[in-house]
Amino acid sequence: MQLSNKAYELIKSHFNNKHDKRLKHVEGVAKMxxxxxxxxxxxxxxAKACGYFHDYSKYDDYTxxxxxxxxxxxxxxxxxxxxxxxxxxxxxxxxxxxxxxxMFNAIYNHVFGRPNMSKLEEIIMIADFTEENREYDDxxxxxxxxxxxxxxxxIYESLKATILVVEAKGETPHPRQLEVFKExxxxxxx
Numbered sequence: 001m002q003l004s005n006k007a008y009e010l011i012k013s014h015f016n017n018k019h020d021k022r023l024k025h026v027e028g029v030a031k032m033x034x035x036x037x038x039x040x041x042x043x044x045x046x047a048k049a050c051g052y053f054h055d056y057s058k059y060d061d062y063t064x065x066x067x068x069x070x071x072x073x074x075x076x077x078x079x080x081x082x083x084x085x086x087x088x089x090x091x092x093x094x095x096x097x098x099x100x101x102x103m104f105n106a107i108y109n110h111v112f113g114r115p116n117m118s119k120l121e122e123i124i125m126i127a128d129f130t131e132e133n134r135e136y137d138d139x140x141x142x143x144x145x146x147x148x149x150x151x152x153x154x155i156y157e158s159l160k161a162t163i164l165v166v167e168a169k170g171e172t173p174h175p176r177q178l179e180v181f182k183e184x185x186x187x188x189x190x
Contacts, residue, residue: 004030004048007097011052019059026052028131029124036123040151049097050106050124057088064088080174086111112159112177122151129158156184 008030015023030051037047057064062084065074068091077084090108097103106124109117113125130143138161146154159181166173173181 002045002049003098004045004052007049007052007093010096011056014056015059022055022058024133025131026055028133029054029127032127032131033123036127036146036151037120039149040119040123042120042123046100046103047120047123047127050093050103050110050120051127053093053097054089054107054110054124054128055085056092056107057085060085060088068092083111083174112162112174113155113180114176115179115183117180122155126151126155126158129162130154152184152187156181156188159184 011026012023030048033047033051034044036042037044062077065077065084065088068088069077073087077087087108090104093107094104102118102120105114105118106120109121110124110128113121117125126142126146130139130146132143134140134143138158142154142157142161145157159177163173163177163181166177
């Protein structure tokens with residue numbers, strides 16, 4: 001069985017017909033990830049598997065944290081709760097699908113990436129932001145940049161948009177998010 005088929009069956013079973021809108025989203029991420037994988041020379045089955053699985057733990061509660069996450073990860077997720085599902089999804093992926101480190105990192109870091117991402121990490125991060133079911137103005141604008149062939153600029157613009165949303169809420173962006181933003185800002189200046 002292909003990894004992507006296994007990942008899809010697991011997510012469908014895990015959501016158990018309770019999260020149709022989220023299932024549609026992960027299907028969109030997998031579709032965009034496959035398209036980008038073909039464009040950038042990455043195995044499309046691997047990219048689709050990560051796309052399907054990236055939000056596996058979106059609705060899981062914090063009771064699983066101590067079983068999977070380190071104390072440092074738990075502390076980080078207490079400060080930035082939106083990271084919990086990404087970290088936990090990656091650990092579930094490792095347990096249920098594959099222990100491939102690049103795939104683990106792609107799921108683990110899909111929210112806003114990390115410095116020096118692999119191409120698969122970039123693909124999953126930007127596919128999550130730009131998949132066809134996202135109808136926010138920023139997503140539509142960034143999707144066009146991405147599909148026109150400028151992944152670095154698309155990542156930069158997605159990070160810029162999410163940082164502005166965080167700041168508009170009166171919150172502070174994650175330091176790693178700012179670090180990744182600066183990295184892609186430098187890339188597009190070159």
